[in-house]
Amino acid sequence: MKKVGLLGCGAIGTEIALAIDSGKINAMLTHIYDFDKNKSEALALKLAKKPAIVENPHMLSSNPVDIVVEAASQDAVRNHALSILQNKRDLMVMSVGALLDESVLDVLVEACSEFKKSIYLPSGAIAGLDAIKSVKNEIDSISITTTKNPKSLKGAKFFEANPMDVDSIKNPVTLFDGNAKDAVKLFPANINVAALLSLAGIGSEKTKVRIIADPNTDKNTHAIEAKGKFGRLSITVENVPDQRNPKTSRLAILSAIECLRGICSDDMQIGT
DSSP: OOOEEEESSSHHHEEEHHHHHTTTSSSEEEEEEEEHHHHHHHHHHHSSSSOOOOOHHHHHHHHSSSSSESSSEEEEEEHHHHHHHHHTTEEEEGGGGGSSHHHHHHHHHHHHHTTTOOOOOOOTTTOHHHHHHHHHHGGEEEEEEEOOOOGGGTTTHHHHHHHHHOGGGGGGGEEEEEHHHHHHHTTTOHHHHHHHHHHHHHHHTTTEEEEEETTOOSEEEEEHHHHHEEEEEEEEEEEOSSSSOSBBBBHHHHHHHHHHHHHHHOOOOOOO
16 A cells, blocks of 8 residues: 655645545555645645645655645745655656756656656646647647636736736636637636646647636636647537635646545556
8 A cells, every 4th residue: 555645735625634534545645744734734634644844845754654645836846846756756747737848847757767767747637638648749739728706816926927816807808819829827726727638738838728717607618729730629628617726727626636545556547
């Protein structure tokens, strides 16, 4: 049974911890950490099998865990992913946008090879990554249009340079139209799906991203379209936002749970 360390005890981290605690994931949650210790303590109270609360992120991977699950932030990936791999622990990353920084990605890929460890990226709030990976060498163009209620976009870095009262938006408005590399910088907590899509496909600068704020929707919708020699692929996913954190889709949390379940299981693996 694999031992898991959890970096981040917010909405996603809490659901992963509960899935382990309930037996949905065949693993043991042995150590947890959050930059806000109150969150770590609150999570521990919800669990029947109490993990140790460590005092800093380094202590997660210095303890005898098999895998560390990051469910914190892009900064957590930038600051701590390398040391986790150097401590010879596998890593599951939720804040995938950090990997669109080539200096971060290159270092981590090299570390995986050097220390013989793996990084896992759940498919998150979108579908079709298996297909995108399969045809990536034959893709000519790929795009994703994300539509969310303005309230779920609050706090994004985009609004620092473009001040506006999101509560005053009355009709659908396109906030961003560019590439994935820029999108994940401006919407770091909202658009990890664009990072995943670009990593699976033809890169962050060639992956087109449009972000629409629609006050009339209660879903997080992602519409993907890819064209090329292979043919045409079109996928639309309408996600229910997570009740604890509307910036996160319920599907993203379920995807993380299923990804970790597969890592910790000897069952048949479906899909690539």
